[in-house]
């Protein structure tokens with residue numbers, strides 16, 4: 001029975017090639033766009049998380065603060081809400097680190113008669129404070145301390161990026177919604193036209209005693225097949241593009257820090273199922289509307 | 294007579310009327326058709342023959358009067374049971390109603406597929422009836438490539454493949470030459486012999502005279518009486 005329904009559905013594809021090609025194209029495109037968004041979303045939030053984990057506030061002391069006052073300032077910072085830990089970095093330690101980082105340019109430091117670096121505190125934040133707005137507020141608080149010359153936190157662009165990221169997310173959801181509806185509409189329309197082209201046949205099937213489900217199931221199959229095939233094609237294109245780009249990013253750049261990843265297998269499964277649901281739903285709408293008894 | 298034959302009846306109509314808009318197509322029809330009857334429904338074109346047949350398989354709703362088919366009251370058949378009612382019938386439509394883009398084999402097998410029969414059985418049954426109507430060589434052909442007589446034989450094959458209790462044939466010889474008509478009538482007679490009730494709507498009086506059987510006469514939507522016509526024709530064709 002299943003084989004029979006499957007056969008009928010395939011026959012309909014053959015008999016309405018152009019129509020089904022266009023449908024397939026639309027679904028593939030929708031899936032491509034939606035999954036591109038998801039891929040982008042996953043990788044950007046990966047990146048955001050990575051950066052957020054590294055979020056800290058560097059607090060630079062005024063040069064005239066005596067070393068003996070440092071523990072006091074440290075405690076003051078520590079007592080602020082949202083601060084997890086404070087680490088003192090003396091200007092000597094900072095210079096040592098800088099020198100070791102710039103071994104090749106040691107000549108730069110040879111003529112230094114005075115350490116130009118300030119004493120500093122590296123302030124780590126509590127997990128729940130790693131939101132941009134809170135970070136900003138805390139930094140202002142620290143900057144207001146007498147002994148503090150300057151604070152440096154994150155990078156300005158990270159904040160802006162954060163906003164853009166949220167905008168993208170919103171746009172992404174909207175786009176997903178629109179393409180979902182477009183795909184359902186296109187499938188529904190295709191099925192409607194197939195129903196129309198087969199109206200005599202459907203009439204005959206009814207007259208010889210075919211039950212409604214017997215008539216309808218092949219149409220559902222068509223919707224499901226279109227959904228699955230469209231998802232397959234869309235994801236295949238995305239993967240090809242991803243694979244091409246991933247293998248062309250120079251190694252050693254930031255891709256070494258964060259692995260850019262493709263959609264996980266369950267995710268791919270979910271997308272295919274969702275796409276099949278779109279196909280089914282499109283068929284359902286058409287059958288409901290045009291195959292009244 | 295109706296009461297006495299109740300058990301043997303397969304189709305009964307009581308005071309059935311049918312209108313198309315304001316046009317009265319059937320007026321106060323009461324009739325009784327027995328199991329394994331061989332009945333001609335006759336009358337000039339426009340008399341209501343097709344309408345009467347269509348009522349039986351609920352292609353038209355029963356809006357006035359009662360129709361009983363094999364114990365089912367058609368006024369009380371819920372929508373989802375209409376397919377079951379229709380499987381009691383093998384219908385030969387006036388315009389054949391074959392599916393143009395399916396092969397002869399698929400047109401015939403459709404009936405059994407719809408009834409949920411197993412593939413093996415379907416294969417066997419369809420091959421059997423196609424042989425019976427001498428269409429086994431054309432089973433892969435598509436209906437538009439067949440002659441009228443061939444299409445009608447496929448229609449007969451489709452009507453009888455499910456072994457229905459009742460065969461309805463609407464002008465089965467309408468547009469066929471004499472040889473084709475004769476072979477169709479032979480086939481219908483054959484299923485009658487094997488136990489089916491056969492109802493043939495036709496305006497062709499000579500066909501009735503050739504074959505013989507019970508005749509119900511329709512005229513302008515009314516049943517004008519029934520008679521038995523003896524076959525006065527040489528038996529050799531059956």
Ligand SMILES: Nc1ncnc2c1ncn2[C@@H]1O[C@H](COP(=O)(O)OP(=O)(O)O)[C@@H](O)[C@H]1O
Nearest residue numbers: 313316318336337338339340341342343344345
């Ligand atoms: N679908 C329809 N709509 C309106 N009138 C119809 C329809 N079908 C049949 N009729 C009319 O009903 C009458 C009976 O038609 P029909 O049953 O087809 O007669 P027959 O089969 O005996 O030629 C005719 O007058 C015909 O014009």
Ligand SMILES: [Mg+2]
Nearest residue numbers: 342343387463
């Ligand atoms: Mg007619």
